[in-house]
Amino acid sequence: MTATTTTAAKAGPRTMNLVQAVGDALAVAMAADERVVLLGEDIGKFGGVFRATAGLHERFGADRVIDTPLNEAGIIGTAVGMALYGMRPVPEIQFSDFIYPGFDHIVNELAKYRYRSGGQFTCPVTIRTPVGGGIRGGHYHSQSPEAYFIHTPGLKVVCPSTPYDAKGLLLASIRSDDPVLFLEPKPIYRKAIGEVPAGDYEVPLGQARVAREGDDVTLVAWGAMVPVCEEAATRLSGEGIECAVIDPRTLWPLDLDAITERVERSGRCVIVHEAPRTCGFGAEIAALVQERCFLHLEAPVTRVTGFDVPFPHTLEHAYLPSVARVVDAVEASLRY
Amino acid sequence: MTATTTTAAKAGPRTMNLVQAVGDALAVAMAADERVVLLGEDIGKFGGVFRATAGLHERFGADRVIDTPLNEAGIIGTAVGMALYGMRPVPEIQFSDFIYPGFDHIVNELAKYRYRSGGQFTCPVTIRTPVGGGIRGGHYHSQSPEAYFIHTPGLKVVCPSTPYDAKGLLLASIRSDDPVLFLEPKPIYRKAIGEVPAGDYEVPLGQARVAREGDDVTLVAWGAMVPVCEEAATRLSGEGIECAVIDPRTLWPLDLDAITERVERSGRCVIVHEAPRTCGFGAEIAALVQERCFLHLEAPVTRVTGFDVPFPHTLEHAYLPSVARVVDAVEASLRY
Amino acid sequence: MTVPTSTTNGEGSDEGDRKAQLSRLLRLVTTGLEAAALEALLMRLMRDGRLATVSPAGDARVAMIAAAAALAPGDLLLGTARDLPAALARGLTFEAALQQAFGTAADTALGRGLPGAIHDGVLGVGLTDGNIASHLTHAAGFGHAARLRGEPRVALALFGGAAQAHGELHAALNFAALYRAQAIFVARGPLAGELPLTEAAPAWGIRAVRVPGDDGLAIWDAVAEARARAVAGEGPTVVDARLDGPLTPRDAQALQALSGWPPERQRETHDRIDRALVAARRAAEAAPPPALETLTEAVFSDRPWHLRSPE
Amino acid sequence: MTVPTSTTNGEGSDEGDRKAQLSRLLRLVTTGLEAAALEALLMRLMRDGRLATVSPAGDARVAMIAAAAALAPGDLLLGTARDLPAALARGLTFEAALQQAFGTAADTALGRGLPGAIHDGVLGVGLTDGNIASHLTHAAGFGHAARLRGEPRVALALFGGAAQAHGELHAALNFAALYRAQAIFVARGPLAGELPLTEAAPAWGIRAVRVPGDDGLAIWDAVAEARARAVAGEGPTVVDARLDGPLTPRDAQALQALSGWPPERQRETHDRIDRALVAARRAAEAAPPPALETLTEAVFSDRPWHLRSPE
Ligand SMILES: Cc1ncc(C[n+]2csc(CCOP(=O)(O)OP(=O)(O)O)c2C)c(N)n1
Ligand SMILES: Cc1ncc(C[n+]2csc(CCOP(=O)(O)OP(=O)(O)O)c2C)c(N)n1
Ligand SMILES: [Mg+2]
């Protein structure tokens, strides 16, 4: 793809990949609001290990694109302090697998500051971090930690699957007055390509995207599992089975209506995610769907997920949900 | 209650409370196996803020009941190192609310060491930590973090609700070759009283306790919610409604059969927990039960849980599941 | 890096200086009395089962008050619930303190913290009842932001000896020094075997000074100097104001020496404090708990569907 | 605490000493050649897309090898995937290294780590591809356990400059010193603006020595001394063996000076290494991936119901 430069971009939409869309959103947010600062390991001169911040150090300077020491607690903790000051910090955690040294700051400080102060102090911090596997990353460069954050009251959790959504949701996240975990699906950083409007726009938090309509089975997936489900849906369509594919985009607060509306029609729901099955976000969606759609269900809500093992290396493709596994689950649901 | 001394105890069972049963288990484990060492903040001379380790420092010395600096990453990280040496460390985290500075060690090291080494290195660490609210502890002395650990492959998660189980499960946990999160329900540390056998015995991991049988509705609860459900069941029994109360005891791996057997008879299931609802362990149980018992269910599986807010202070009893809320949920399930 | 010990104990020579000194001492001493009386009341209420756990400041209150006194409006004071005296020094009223301790509807933080865990957006006070070291990193970030924005504001974080062992301290001092954050870190409480931070500070490249924990005026001066340096872009400071022995009431002695604080004035002060505390307690005891529907309020800036009110 | 710089660079005067010196130099230099050749092959395979990310040791391999050489059987070597040369020094074969890098069924860790993340229970090696500092705390705990059990074993943790900023370092050095853990912490790699650990060490009360990162013999001696002290109950040591400039091949020079390592012997060594690498690579390329059912094995000591095999 040919990405034009940021200034030229004013002219119209550009075709770009997901990580470029992230960088574009950061540039737009920083140009529009001086309070937006980025911080993280190797994000400055080096431009980030995935190049998400490439060019921003040159453009906005070392005071706004801040290279930090290797200390995730320090990165997130100081971001909380900056937010208390009135800034809108956007820390990057190089891989979500390394977010846990900062977990206390996320769940006990960032998520609770508004509540514990009765709304007097707010923490508009957007933590960007790549998630997902299948890129030969092993245990520590492949994880999908969304459930930990969804379970934590006070956090919003976002995970785009298209360049358009990545840019619009990141802008909305940065401008939201709430803390946002912005999970970037790194397996499709470069594979997800699409048109992205130039300049400023937001995709509102809390609204699902319907990637595909279909009344036989309702598929729910996010991040890199969306294209997997789309491919499964295409394949199934060839057999006369029509699946809806719902991409919540904002994982929490979930746009539950977008799902239940369709499950009420289809009576069948399959949830697909990379994270280990047990206590994953799929469990919550299954619990909610059977609570809301009980009388419409023709089959149990099922899940196609990672296994309950640490993320493997050589066998990562056996671990990850595949098109074949999704197809099987849809067929099993229809046979039930 | 009158607790006799440890030596006298050889004679027969004693009546004691849950935290005394924990202390008793630690004494038995330490006497039986030199490799068992305790470490934590204020657990030595001071005997721990809940007195769980009272008397052990005097009996076993400072080398086996180790007072540590205030650093949860250090406590859990060094426990991992001790386990690699061949010890069986039992770290105490003073309140589970403060476990998160050690979260990286738990989810990325402790949980993964066996897997990442292909079974060559093992980490038989049992982390003891009090959970639960309703004791005027506010945000940071009340949390119930079980879902974070259940979602993490490689950890076993235990939560007893009786003194008998506390002792037997703690002994089984310490002797298990796997890492165990041993969650102690502090709201009933002193309220839960019962007979505890002297000396050594184990309650096997992975087996539920049926606190009560009843074929109308199946209640599932653990820790301090078990007595709440028992009281609700008693009250409902007065109205002719018979509830089973299943206490999984080992939260993960879950004794799912104990639940599904009963749901197949009752067709109704209500799960009760203190933690926030969203992505709590209740979601997983609900997802599993509707997967396994779909054709038997007469009503959706429902949940009575904490709200999706940080743990409050003044309003903690509005936050926590109460007998009244459990009764309402059972009646709603029956009305469905 | 030099780590001088503060000696600027107000050696002013003219009358204006004497007056300023006097008023500062009076403020330290009376705030100390207020804090002690409040603490005694809270402890009594806790023992009677009327309040949840109270964390007493004890002798550390001298350092807490003096440090907070050196701040300016717009600064942020961070600490733990134990640091309640510092909030008084920033202007927290007895009534606000008691509404908070009782967790009533009149508490600005909606009754959500343990006694002493003051959050006051107007005064710029955030005292946590949680992790005893996380606010150190927050202070580093706030002070970094202040420098980036070029504004003369600082964050001050109070902490105790145990926090010295926590990874947060390592992160906070390192980040603060690296970015010349407008931040001040004040250690208070007993020095119980820990290394004085003046000796440990080289590890983080941060300026450190040590001041006796019972010398309020010296602590005030050290924090004031640290503040001036921070705002001038000279970076953060750690002030180790821990007590390594029993407390000498130096400020009260100095006040006596300077002015002979007359006994009737002292009595007046005590009476005023007692009356104010009684009134504050009454108000707090009369106040209702927060309304049920507040349980699910102020989680987010908006109220998504899953945050219904409890019935 | 004194923080001497190691100078015990083997000043033995008689023939026995000379022979010992020679054999040590030969081991350092040949292991260095093996490690360099292995690294070159792995990097080539990575660039060809045959392997996942490889973390090269570069010049730090001198320190890695020398530190590992000073260990005894029963000791535990911890580090990151970058520290692969240290595993070679402990006896890891080329074939084991390549089976691991390719993640085959013959890898003792079942093909679960990135190249270099060796886990070998027999050799006592655990190199992580995760958090670059967590193993520091593990070393402190292992060394603490060794002291409690009264056994002459130590843990040695290798780490890079970035780990110095992490909270793990603060915890590990503090805990290790407090409990006189039988642990040694060796910093290797470039000294890129960080404070030498001899200057930072007082913060943690730990003994620290600094040795040139290209002087393998001096590093070996420093680690050997640290090991002897640790086992004697004198506590842990940090050895800062980072390079603060370009590398001088000191060990090779010393070997030349001492013995005149003849060119034909050198050539033999190179040939042996090349042949061994080719054979090892062939074996690894011929090995199958781990069986599918291993995906859910070795999660726990048992296999609960939820860990079915993938179909
Ligand atoms: C991270 C963390 N771990 C544990 C606790 C529980 N806790 C509360 S106070 C305290 C001791 C504090 O020590 P001290 O040095 O006296 O600090 P101070 O209370 O004076 O601030 C502990 C262990 C906590 N608040 N935070
Ligand atoms: C806690 C943690 N954060 C981030 C990373 C990602 N990461 C891997 S290597 C690296 C840089 C390491 O720096 P260096 O000082 O060169 O250490 P070395 O690689 O030499 O051990 C980073 C940021 C990591 N492995 N662990
Ligand atoms: Mg103290």
Ligand SMILES: [Mg+2]
């Ligand atoms: Mg480096």
